[in-house]
Amino acid sequence: MLRFALVGGVNTAVFFALYLLLHPWLPYFAAYTAAFLLSMVGSFFLNTYFTYRTRPTWKKFLLFPLTNATNYAVQSAGLYALVSWAGMDTRTAPLAAAAAAVPVTYLLATRILVPRPARAR
Secondary structure, three states: OHHHHHHHHHHHHHHHHHHHHHOOOOOHHHHHHHHHHHHHHHHHHHHHHHHOOOOOOHHHHHHHHHHHHHHHHHHHHHHHHHHHHOOOOOOOHHHHHHHHHHHHHHHHHHHHHOOOOOOOO
């Protein structure tokens, strides 16, 4: 769990740094999407090597984005709502949107990744 949290922190920092670097040259949502995709590649390698201590494969790499689809959707909706409806600054809104997405993403990942005990019959 500690390794998972460390990777999440590093990934968030990389995402935000990329977002801030791209923000001056791209519309905020395009910068957000590009930073998200680039940080997802980094997250894949950090998770395979550091968190789960397994070898990356092309199959895992191609399937990995599916695990982030819900996270992306929740963060995107949150980003749009925070900027458009709440008037939040486009430079800081991605962090708030990411924080709001953590519980949803965690619950979904737990449901998918943690096997449940068989029900008694």
